[in-house]
Amino acid sequence: MSTAETNLQNEEGASLWTDAWRRLAQNRMAVVATVIFGLIILLCLIGPLLFGQHSGETNNLENAFQKPSGSHWFGTDDLGRDVFVRTLEGGRISLAVGFLATAVSLVIGVVYGSFAGYVGGRTDAFLMRIVDILYSLPFTIFVILLMVMFGRNFILLFVAIGFVEWLTMARIVRAQIMALKDTEFVEAARALGYGNLRIIFGHLLPNILGPVIIYASLTVPAVMLLEAVLSFLGLGVQPPMSSWGLLIKDGAEKIDVYPWLLIFPALFFSATLFSLNFIGDGLRDALDPKSSKD
Amino acid sequence: MPLLEIDNLKTYFHTRNGVVKAVDDISFTVEKGEILGIVGESGSGKSVTVHTLMGLVPQPPGRIEGGTASFDQSDLLNASTEAQRALRGKRIAMIFQDPMTSLNPYLRISEQLIEPLLIHGMAEREEALKKAIAMLEKVGIRDAAERVHSYPHEFSGGMRQRVMIAMALITDPEVLIADEPTTALDVTVQAQILRLLKELQADLGVAVIFITHDLGVIAELADRVVVMYRGHIVEQGDVLSIFDQPQHPYTKGLLACRPRLESTFKVLPTVSDYLEETEEGGEIQLSEKPDAAAHIEALQQIEEPTVDENDLLLEVADLKVHFPERAGFFSGPTGVVKAVDGISFTVPRGSTLGLVGESGCGKTTTGRAILNLVAPTSGSVKFAGMEIAGFGAAAMLPLRKRMQIVFQDPYSSLNPRLTIEQALTEPMAVHNIGSPGDRRDRAVALLEEVGLEARFLRRYPHEFSGGQRQRICVARALSLEPEFIVCDEAVSAMDVSVQAQVLNLLKELQSRRNLTYIFISHDLSVVKFMADTMAVMEHGKIVEQGSAEAIYANPAEEYTQRLIDAIPRDSVDFIRERVG
Numbered sequence: 001m002s003t004a005e006t007n008l009q010n011e012e013g014a015s016l017w018t019d020a021w022r023r024l025a026q027n028r029m030a031v032v033a034t035v036i037f038g039l040i041i042l043l044c045l046i047g048p049l050l051f052g053q054h055s056g057e058t059n060n061l062e063n064a065f066q067k068p069s070g071s072h073w074f075g076t077d078d079l080g081r082d083v084f085v086r087t088l089e090g091g092r093i094s095l096a097v098g099f100l101a102t103a104v105s106l107v108i109g110v111v112y113g114s115f116a117g118y119v120g121g122r123t124d125a126f127l128m129r130i131v132d133i134l135y136s137l138p139f140t141i142f143v144i145l146l147m148v149m150f151g152r153n154f155i156l157l158f159v160a161i162g163f164v165e166w167l168t169m170a171r172i173v174r175a176q177i178m179a180l181k182d183t184e185f186v187e188a189a190r191a192l193g194y195g196n197l198r199i200i201f202g203h204l205l206p207n208i209l210g211p212v213i214i215y216a217s218l219t220v221p222a223v224m225l226l227e228a229v230l231s232f233l234g235l236g237v238q239p240p241m242s243s244w245g246l247l248i249k250d251g252a253e254k255i256d257v258y259p260w261l262l263i264f265p266a267l268f269f270s271a272t273l274f275s276l277n278f279i280g281d282g283l284r285d286a287l288d289p290k291s292s293k294d
Numbered sequence: 295m296p297l298l299e300i301d302n303l304k305t306y307f308h309t310r311n312g313v314v315k316a317v318d319d320i321s322f323t324v325e326k327g328e329i330l331g332i333v334g335e336s337g338s339g340k341s342v343t344v345h346t347l348m349g350l351v352p353q354p355p356g357r358i359e360g361g362t363a364s365f366d367q368s369d370l371l372n373a374s375t376e377a378q379r380a381l382r383g384k385r386i387a388m389i390f391q392d393p394m395t396s397l398n399p400y401l402r403i404s405e406q407l408i409e410p411l412l413i414h415g416m417a418e419r420e421e422a423l424k425k426a427i428a429m430l431e432k433v434g435i436r437d438a439a440e441r442v443h444s445y446p447h448e449f450s451g452g453m454r455q456r457v458m459i460a461m462a463l464i465t466d467p468e469v470l471i472a473d474e475p476t477t478a479l480d481v482t483v484q485a486q487i488l489r490l491l492k493e494l495q496a497d498l499g500v501a502v503i504f505i506t507h508d509l510g511v512i513a514e515l516a517d518r519v520v521v522m523y524r525g526h527i528v529e530q531g532d533v534l535s536i537f538d539q540p541q542h543p544y545t546k547g548l549l550a551c552r553p554r555l556e557s558t559f560k561v562l563p564t565v566s567d568y569l570e571e572t573e574e575g576g577e578i579q580l581s582e583k584p585d586a587a588a589h590i591e592a593l594q595q596i597e598e599p600t601v602d603e604n605d606l607l608l609e610v611a612d613l614k615v616h617f618p619e620r621a622g623f624f625s626g627p628t629g630v631v632k633a634v635d636g637i638s639f640t641v642p643r644g645s646t647l648g649l650v651g652e653s654g655c656g657k658t659t660t661g662r663a664i665l666n667l668v669a670p671t672s673g674s675v676k677f678a679g680m681e682i683a684g685f686g687a688a689a690m691l692p693l694r695k696r697m698q699i700v701f702q703d704p705y706s707s708l709n710p711r712l713t714i715e716q717a718l719t720e721p722m723a724v725h726n727i728g729s730p731g732d733r734r735d736r737a738v739a740l741l742e743e744v745g746l747e748a749r750f751l752r753r754y755p756h757e758f759s760g761g762q763r764q765r766i767c768v769a770r771a772l773s774l775e776p777e778f779i780v781c782d783e784a785v786s787a788m789d790v791s792v793q794a795q796v797l798n799l800l801k802e803l804q805s806r807r808n809l810t811y812i813f814i815s816h817d818l819s820v821v822k823f824m825a826d827t828m829a830v831m832e833h834g835k836i837v838e839q840g841s842a843e844a845i846y847a848n849p850a851e852e853y854t855q856r857l858i859d860a861i862p863r864d865s866v867d868f869i870r871e872r873v874g
Binding site for chain 2: 184187190194202203
């Protein structure tokens with residue numbers, strides 16, 4: 001039996017999203033990735049509360065550099081802090097930065113890019129030259145400038161990274177919109193009297209979700225790495241707060257002697273990246289009605 | 295001994311939905327130097343057949359399940375990759391449907407032309423280039439020595455198809471496979487390409503396998519015909535007997551459904567008037583409907599609505615659409631393209647105006663300017679007595695309900711992300727018509743009106759065939775209950791058998807709803823079937839207008855005559871004379 005007929009039986013509500021959800025549920029890799037990713041998020045959120053007695057902020061020099069054991073699953077670091085709790089605490093920061101900055105870049109990039117692409121002509125040329133100019137600013141100097149102007153601030157980290165990442169998103173969206181806006185279904189929509197906003201958000205954007213989602217799912221890890229770089233330069237997260245990027249950096253310095261300092265944060269980080277990639281792939285396929293397998 | 299011999303060939307595709315028997319047990323031969331036409335609609339297996347011969351079927355999902363194919367007495371299907379490659383492009387060459395995408399846009403024509411010679415080690419560079427120039431001249435490209443260094447985008451569609459032909463013939467092959475080489479072209483260009491192929495074939499003695507959905511093209515060209523339907527050959531024979539005494543009901547239907555200049559059908563016959571398909575034990579049985587002729591005769595007994603010539607729904611006067619040419623961001627306009635250059639016509643309510651001309655003549659821009667989808671430069675467009683030229687989006691909004699458009703390409707005119715229900719109900723939602731429940735009911739009614747079933751509502755466009763999609767586009771245009779519809783090449787991308795159904799549908803809707811049409815096409819025979827009055831356009835101007843019958847009977851302009859001559863002749867008399 002075809003999709004359409006099965007859908008007809010559950011009457012209302014078979015929208016792009018419910019169809020997409022059903023298709024996503026059929027994609028085994030995406031489901032596994034979602035479960036893993038969900039577990040990671042859950043652990044990062046509630047883990048530090050459950051294992052509070054090992055709070056990552058409590059220094060205990062007597063316990064420094066302990067191997068993984070029953071009482072410290074991931075071992076301890078140079079200050080005797082529990083690496084498991086540190087990893088989970090770092091995960092909170094990394095995930096928050098990753099998602100918030102990606103969200104910022106997604107919103108700005110999609111709106112800016114679709115507007116430039118849809119309007120076209122001189123407006124588009126002007127808007128895209130602005131993007132080119134912003135591209136040419138050295139990123140770190142830009143962030144330092146922001147820090148100098150507004151003082152060091154955790155929120156500023158999201159803004160700064162999001163502000164840089166949206167440029168590529170805007171270019172991708174613009175190019176896709178340009179290619180689509182002359183197709184006949186858009187012209188049909190205009191002939192039917194649809195408004196520009198309805199055409200952009202109801203007709204054009206759903207058709208470019210694929211590349212947008214793929215790029216967004218690649219942006220999250222890229223942002224996490226950027227955060228690590230900034231933190232290293234002293235512009236991002238500061239100890240005793242932590243992030244995966246910082247932990248990996250610290251761990252990498254001591255890899256010969258105390259490998260667990262690197263392995264565990266890196267495992268979490270890679271697991272997150274892997275699952276994000278599979279989720280992104282799955283979402284792209286699920287949102288494309290043509291990829292329907294039945 | 296035939297040059298090419300195909301025996302019991304079976305090519306199946308193994309998909310998730312089961313086995314598709316694309317080519318199912320077919321046998322035919324091609325003799326040296328003959329033109330074999332393979333005719334059938336999309337999905338009949340005609341392209342898969344030649345793709346199998348050329349080793350172009352992707353495996354998997356495709357699989358050759360059985361049969362043999364031999365070329366010059368050597369096995370084609372089981373030959374080693376090297377042996378196949380040595381044949382392909384050298385002794386068997388192929389040209390494709392879409393000349394716009396079949397040439398590499400980044401390489402000069404010269405590079406692409408000499409490549410087959412170099413690959414097969416048939417000539418050195420310099421000699422190859424000389425051959426390429428000679429070949430270009432042969433396919434009718436002037437100043438070949440200079441133009442050989444151009445890039446593909448510097449040629450028009452028809453010219454590119456000539457280049458493709460030159461490329462295929464440059465190795466002096468024994469078989470040329472032409473897969474719908476004229477389907478993407480205007481009728482006038484098609485006529486030129488057909489003539490060229492005929493000349494080249496006579497000149498070089500190459501055997502040609504010509505694949506098409508249009509029996510008219512076959513009549514112009516082929517010596518023998520193979521008719522394919524659903525993966526089977528339903529009939530084959532020499533061209534005269536196929537046209538004179540078709541045996542299979544599908545062939546009869548295919549012959550009848552083509553609009554003819556000299557016929558006066560009010561409703562076109564369709565394949566389903568002749569062909570009965572019944573399913574028995576999972577196998578589809580084809581049989582002939584007993585009283586096809588009487589049935590078609592009965593169809594003609596409809597009352598066509600009378601048109602009041604004085605009740606003008608649309609009056610266009612001195613309409614101009616000019617596009618500025620711009621070189622860069624800071625430069626001003628460097629020139630003007632006069633897409634539409636001062637045209638005037640009127641369309642009475644309930645009638646059809648046919649707008650006919652070659653690509654680039656401005657007919658499409660005219661249709662769009664009337665609907666204010668492109669802004670007219672000057673002139674007047676009066677709709678139901680109201681001046682609407684240059685109306686903006688807001689002013690046009692109430693008029694959108696009354697004026698609609700159906701586009702050429704049913705594949706790109708439906709948003710792939712919307713279900714049919716969404717596509718049909720959204721226009722009503724935008725114009726605040728009815729409650730969500732009402733809109734759904736209306737969508738069901740619309741689907742039924744265009745001959746589709748209500749259960750299709752939840753499907754996405756990609757699940758439909760081209761003809762079905764065009765029906766959906768028509769339903770969408772009807773969702774706002776317009777009085778006036780522009781049909782912009784609405785059937786040009788379709789197989790003739792599907793075209794007949796859609797044309798009949800459009801006519802039926804016209805008489806039922808008293809619709810007024812502007813019917814735009816490059817094919818005069820289609821326009822003549824649809825239209826009451828006709829306007830012939832060339833270079834943005836109307837060169838001739840009047841009643842469709844009168845223009846066909848007595849074309850005043852040489853250009854109009856050329857459009858008429860371009861329509862493939864498929865009368866038995868003509869074929870008898872040609873083969874004779």
